[in-house]
Amino acid sequence: ESIKNSELRYRRLFESAQDGILILDVDNGKITDVNPYLMDLIGYTYAEIIGKSLWEISPFQDIVENKAKFLELRQKEYVHYENLPLLNKTGKVIHVEFVSNVYLVNESKVIQCNIRDIxxxxxxxxxxxxxxxxxxxxxxxxxxxxxxxxxxxxxxxxxxxxxxxxxxxxxxxxxxxxxxxxxxxxxxxxxxxxxVDEIQLDQYIEKMSGLLVQSYSNENYKINLELHLDKVPIDVDIALSVGLILNELVTNALIHAFPDDRSGSVRIALKHKNNDVIIEVSDDGIGLPPGFRVDDSEGLGMKLVRMLSEQIQGSFEKIACDKGAQFRIKFPFVRTI
CATH class of the missing domain: 1.10.287 (Helix Hairpins)
Structure with missing residues (x-):
């Protein structure tokens, strides 16, 4: 009685399932059962399907063209097609997800194919x-x-x-x-x-710094720009803050480091190290005023640099050097996912 009830429940689920189901004989690939949903989907009657080999039913010929491929399917015991076009009896193309499994029923192997209309x-x-x-x-x-x-x-x-x-x-x-x-x-x-959400920071720095140097240069005032830039992809919002920071630092160097039209160099280095991005801006000019401290500077430019560095959760510091001035910005590497 228990076995009969179990079989009845299975049959009801089989008949009412909203996915197409085929049961195949594992030895010869012949179809032993099919549910109503699949018959409606492909437009074939029960009599046109039962007893046929899978490769004899037109919609499934792309899956199993011949017995050799069926044997390969049987050997794998699992086949999954994410998006498979089936041609039903009326000539309409239906896209389906196809999953085939081999399992035991009463100590005999069968193949169950589930076909879902997608x-x-x-x-x-x-x-x-x-x-x-x-x-x-x-x-x-x-x-x-x-x-x-x-x-x-x-x-x-x-x-x-x-x-x-x-x-x-x-x-x-x-x-x-x-x-x-x-x-x-x-x-x-x-x-x-x-x-729309990510750029190459090295390209941005190269273009922006080049235009800055060009805007301050003239026939008597020649500044050499040295760039040492790693390739670093970066979130656009962070790049905007970094661009404004570099604008202030490079502009300060161009205005204050080389008085009386003296020549010199401005150097920008960009490194991606571990999980941080490190940018150093330096020059070989006259250097900073005696006692200069980043945290004490009241100039708008330095205030802006400190504020933007905090905004990107980074740090900003002056680096000791023998000649000129050198600054370092360090912030976490964040890439848009």
Whole structure:
């Protein structure tokens, strides 16, 4: 009685299952049972399926084209196809997930094939891809508009600087312009790399520092820029803070380290060491004022560097050196996943 009840429960589950089920003879591959769901899915009747070999049923010919492949399937005892197109009797292509297992029933081996219709899942995935693509397009358009807006702001600053004859105002406007340019360079790089959340920090530093040196150079004032940069991919938000930090440090070196149009070099080193990113900015100029301390500096630039270093959970320090000035920024390596 217990065995009969168990068989009855199994039969009810088999008949009502919302996945297609095939039972095969493990020796010859002939179909010994099929549930209603699969018959509806592929459009074949019970009589057209039972007793046939799996490779004789048109929808499954791609899975088992001949007996040799069936023997291979039987030997593996497990086969899984994530996305398999089946052609049903009416000619309609249905995408399914196909799983085949070998197991014992009353001390005899059988093969059970489970076939799940994944058409709805594929449509949802396609819809998600469309939504994602739309968001990416929107972000690109937003980046483009921000870049254009920053260019307009820079243009207005240049116009105001050209109108002014006060050297203090001109220097202040130049610093503001360079800060905005450091942000604009980031958006330019994002556009060129076709990404929205990560950039190569080495490329960003190379472009930004080169433009800074160029903006301060003239026929009588030649500064050499030395770059020693590891390749470091970095989150865009962190890159923005790093760009503003470097803008301040490089600008300070270009303005204060080489008075009276003397020549010299500014060096930037970028290293990825263990789980940290380390950036060192140095010059071979006249050096810092006696008693200079990073924490005591009241200048806007140094205050900005300290604030941004804390924002990226990093540290900022002055490094002792024989000539010129040297600073180090160190922060955790965080990459967008």
């Amino acid at each position: 058409e709805k899942r594929k449509k949802l995935e396609a819809a998600r891809e469309i939504v994602l693509e739309g968001k990416v397009t929107l972000l690109r358009e937003l980046k483009h508009r921000i870049k254009n807006s920053l260019a307009i702001i820079v243009g207005l600053i240049n116009m105001e600087s050209n109108r002014s004859s006060d050297p203090v105002i001109k220097e202040t406007l130049l610093k503001i312009r360079n800060r905005i340019n450091s942000i604009s360079n980031l958006y330019n790089l994002l556009n060129s790399m076709n990404t």
